[in-house]
Amino acid sequence: MTEASDYRYRIRSAEIMPIYDSRARQTLSVTVCTADASGTGVAPAGASRGHHEAHELRDPDGGLISACAKFRQEIAPRLLGMDCRNQLGIDEALITLDSTDNRSRLGANTLIATSMGAIALAAASAGMPLWQYLAEAHEATEMCMPLPQIQILGGGAHADGRLPLQDFMVVPLGAEDWPTALSWVAEVYHAAGRLMSERGLLRGVADEGGWWPNLESSEAALDLLVLAIETAGRKPLDEIAISLDIAANQFYHDGCYHVDGEALTPHAWVEKLLRWTRRYPIRMVEDPCAEDDPVNYAAFYEGFHPKGLIVGDDLVVSNGARIRRAVKDRQINAALIKPNQVGTLTEAHEALLSCPVPIVSARSGETEDSCIVDLALGWQAPLIKVGSIARGERTAKWNRGLRIHQAHPMPLMRFPHPDNQSKL
Ligand code: PGA
Ligand code: ZN
DSSP states (O other): OOHHHHHHTBOOEEEEEEEEOTTSOEEEEEEEEOSSOEEEEEOOBOSSOOTTSOOOOOOTTSOOHHHHHHIIIIIHHHHTTOBTTOHHHHHHHHHHHHOSSSOTTTOHHHHHHHHHHHHHHHHHHTTSOHHHHHGGGSOGGGOOBOEEEEEEEEOGGGTTTSSSSSEEEEEOTTOSSHHHHHHHHHHHHHHHHHHHHHTTOEEEEOTTSSEEEOOSOHHHHHHHHHHHHHHTTOOBTTTBEEEEEOOGGGGEETTEEEETTEEEOHHHHHHHHHHHHHHSOEEEEEOOSOTTOHHHHHHHHHHHTTTSEEEESTTTTTOHHHHHHHHHTTSOSEEEEOGGGTSSHHHHHHHHHTOSSEEEEOOSBOOSOOHHHHHHHHTTOSEEEEEESOSHHHHHHHHHHHHHHHHSOOOBOOOOOGGGOTTO
């Protein structure tokens, strides 16, 4: 590498500003520039968080004045002159500057926006879309698009607790490609909306764009979902399977799971959930038990594995060491990878590599930023989760995938069988 070409990649400026997310809350946008290119990263925000997630820095009133000030005083000067292709060096500098275990001094939101801005700049400087820049390790001919899991009904913390379970999703595992997968899911979404509206059960949409239903129980929601899949002309399980994010942290109190008007012992709850997995075409269950109830998390695993994926989110919070431990302890065989749960892309990628089946995921608080699709594709994650197929901050992601597919047609990932994953 000549000195002249190195110069092209040198960071010349780094700026931060608050913008708004899909819940009308401020979030951070960081733009990093070389002499002739720029890259922007935006922090998403969760509403249903694991207790061990890296810390989101906000002022007492929810604002971001102190995060912006710290960026300007400490992070921007540190970045100046660094080579934007040196993601590891940039992320290590951010971690060292922060100097806390949970990123509480500078904030994981500040760090992830910076880390994402840097990689976006590196890709722009190389004249490549981000997914291609990340995928240099793979042969372009052997790449596949990640399989989407898409929310149809929203509940839990995203819909004021109207339904206890958080996400009722579908996985179009029989589709050959991304456009077909989306068209199938759009049909299911419309069918579910029509069925609920006919019965007077529709209350608008929840935080991630899924329908906000006025249903009396989780089983009523599952029945409706199966009917919607059939009404859309698809075969439940073979063509479209159900994926649930239970987000059980939200309704585990005083040693009981409070579901659909009942206070269930952990054993009774796991039995009920396993009954659902036998009765309904369910292939994925996320956070079936609370993060501080690992024994029953493992009991669910024993009943469900290897029929489907037991996905850790709040339990493992995109942390490589936590993922490895939970896999070893037979609590999970898959995990969400949410970059802002750890704070830097390097750590998120390390977590992805520790996981038998990584699912790259957005958060419930999002913007029009669509880099998460590039990450999932560039890292060749088997699955991607970004909420529903309605609301602009969600369609920005699905449409990003459509545009990539239009320019570079690729097949869709096959649904991973937990026992076939080498890292298990
Ligand atoms: P979030 O939750 O609201 O914290 O983004 C989404 C999820 O649990 O997957
Ligand atoms: Zn979750």
